Amino acid sequence: MNNANILIVDDEKNIRLTIAQSLDPLGYQVGTADNGEDALLQLQSQEYDLILLDLKMPGMNGLEVLRRAIEIHPDIKVIIISAHGTIEDAVEAMKLGAVDFLQKPFTPKELRDLVFQVLEIESSKTNESSSYKKEINIAKKWRRKRQFNKAIVHVKQAIGLDPSLPDAFNMLGELQEIEGELLEALKNYRVALDLDPTYKPAQANLKRATQSPKSRPPLS
Template identity: 60%
Template sequence: MSSSNILVVDDEKSIRLTVAQSLEPQGYAVKTAVNGDDALARLKEQSFDLILTDLKMPGIDGMALIEQAVELYPEIKVIMISAHATVDNAVGAMKLGAVDFIQKPFTPQEIRDIVQRVLERQALGDQEEQDYGAMVELAKYQASERQFEVAIAQTKKAIGSDPSRPEAFDLLGMLQETLGDRLEALKNYRVAIDLDPTFESAKQNLDRATEDPSNRPTL
């Protein structure tokens, strides 16, 4: 059970109720706000460990709220909620300080899972780990939306934050291979394997790309 303080911000009452009812039985202390202005007022009254906020709201929208919340409490974690998540929105929210996002509609279990994941990362106290994982996950989302060039830039950013880990090199190889740059892809698969010889994804990608160049990875 957790005693973390969570603020849920959404102009839809049904969303506020769903999130609160999903989290309160787990021991979370949940407060709600109907828009960005209401949320900022609550933030000035008490501190929160986590904010879940919609992006599109009247008055102060989610982006502005994320920016101001992080200015008030640099350690606060923010999860973006959106019915129409786009790559630009996700990237923009991450740049402002959001650490994860969830798309409407969602289930109570999905809400519990993402909140637990974010708070567990916070408990680890490892900001570099968190940043790296968030960047890799965002790059995967961008790739799933076929925004390959944007995903490549995000993956390289993850590599820059922690070049000792294999996941981003493997993902970069898959993206490069998808765009037809097989030689660079092979190099990055090998880098990933050099970093972690047990990393199965990179080993499988290298074997596949070497044996059958026409067999592209699935992103």
């Protein structure tokens, strides 16, 4: 998918330039926007395969851009770029339909590897045999379309194929939380962390969910 179109959305010129230069060796077509409003205007006039989207920008923030971008192009892929203090927002963005997130600071190699994975590996899922990765990709597709019950079916199939990886348990927890099953969600966040104590999405989810009033025991 070397002819893929990528839109970089970040209010910092140096970051836009750094990302564009990092992606240049992969041969993609790259556009830039310095704010959310400009990004949405470009999405209405041109089709993009992937958006690299900063969460924290003046004016329209990244979450709102994400919501509206998916309304315009439901199948578009979005990678969230987040600073240290926005991990929980990045996790929330993935619930809204983002496919992954990249934490600042990142190296050019980390960026290229993630973009390649999203555009090249995930885009070839229709040619894959039944596998863990394929089921995760299908679950992400249904989550982007807000068909959460269908997403749960496929993420559970992924767990059945390989129960040693944390991302499926974490995604299952996110889906259960959306469906109002908070206690089940907490269990799956903890399973994800048992499998990999350094897995940041599950860390952020568990911290946020345990601080929710719904997760506290009733007063006697």
